[in-house]
Amino acid sequence: MTDASSAPRNQWLDVWLQFKSHKGALVGGIVFALIVLTVFVGPWIWTIDPTHVEIRARNKPPSLSYPFGTDQLGRDMLARMMAGGRVSISVGLTAMALAITLGSSVGLLAGYFKRLDWPLMRLTEVFQSLPLLPLLLVMVTLFREPLAGAFGPEKGTFILIVGAIGVTSWMATARIVRGSVLALKEREFVLAARSIGTSDHKMILRHILPNVVSPIMVSATLGIAAAIITESALSFLGLGFPPDFPTWGRLLYDAVDYMQQYPSRVMWPGIAISLTVLSVNYLGDGLRDALDPRIRGR
Template identity: 40%
Template sequence: MSEQTVNNAATSSLPPNPRIQSWKNFYRKIKKNKAAMVGGFLIVFFIIVALIGPYFTPYQPNVQNVMNKLAGPSAEHWFGTDHHGRDIFSRIIHGMSITLYVGFFSVFIGATLGTLIGIISGYYGKRVDAIIMRCMDVLLAFPGILLALAIVSVLGASLNNVIIAVGIFSLPVFARIVRGSTLAVRKLEYIDAIKALGASDARIIFKHILPNVTSPLIVQATLSIATSILTASALSFLGLGAQPPTPEWGAMLSDGRNYMYDAPHVALFPGLAIVIVVLAFNLFGDGLRDALDPKMKN
């Protein structure tokens, strides 16, 4: 028997890599959900467009041509022009990077702070848990859009302040989810064994508890991106988010509401862009929830 044959036989007899096997199982589950696959492909497409799309737009987003204002969709202007004669298609492409930037970074802020707060609350419990959760209950008592509106009103109207506001508004949801998962994990026997061996709290939290709470965290983060995009667009629609002439979809929608009867395309296409992006994240988030739920059958 040749050496290569022996090596091949030895390789084939090795057990599969658990990480690779888990990724295969995850892909197999998510593949069964056609809606989630559509949402996932749309998200990848949007990210690619946000990264390279602005380099290939036919017009600059803020170049005005008042002689061609409120023109309908045509071969020259696919989505028509707005009240300043700016190309709507180019502005939507440039606005996609802004929309995704707000969605991802606001959720990153909320998820990071919420995870830290939730783990501390669930791990230490007692008075620490009571104080933290009552603070989270206060934030949850406010409707999300009103809380974000109040924060932006205090900080001032700008895109960065919208990110901070949306991040704070999403923080309690992540904190409660992580706290619940932490309470379940810390009662496991192997956590008690690790404590008995003298492991520090930081080691237990970041090496043993945090990896076990990532599944619900990922699902909630995906769904929260859709909510964050809607909230940021609503704030821009009210004039508290991105300021003119930034091609943000909510601000574009606000500009187009004054021309709903004469030129409905000015509001139609930014509105459709928001709907499609939010729908993509919701579809993919639902698929993730089914794929990462241990109770679901393979």
């Protein structure tokens, strides 16, 4: 008690203490970290090539040499799961980063500058009213070939999918950020900063942005989950990456035909997608509580 009143408390310590008290978030965070670690570090340890066809080892059940079994062409499922996860999670993180950057910028500008508010918010509404999946399909048809030509098929598709998901999922963030900025703008500390001549540029970066980090963080975690699911949907439709390039969605799609004979092949990618999305959602939930000063400490 005395410590608390005497020494200034570290804000991030408070955040951590609050976060820690949310059991779901803690477990979610650990699970997500484990998944990320497995898919990114795993291939250094488990060095089987995920696209290598080992024709004599088709449809093998889980064993020591193939912990997750093999698929109908004898490709190692564990290696494929890790390679798939690397793509799916990279797509999720990158698309989220793009969406958050776009959404926060639009939200900040719209909330802070009155004359930008109307056009930016109408733009947001236009984007919000576009149906996502058909739009993605059109983008894939239009841009796949030029991008694949410029960056190679895998990188090209990666850019395309990340770009497509990014530019179609920033709208919610923009609205939330704008709302918070509008409220912040009228607060006394902003008025005080303005009265000593703080420029708009400094005002946004020093005073507004740090105060809207909480909603941005929350959108970010939810965005990762949404992006992973969208990528899975595209792969499931056969429109994502090239067919030999494993992603969780593609693995799921390939396994559907064998659902009855080899149910485990659908379950592994299914569980991985669900687990990632669920853990990220819990993580976001906990972060929101931890980053909101009004909830924190209660």
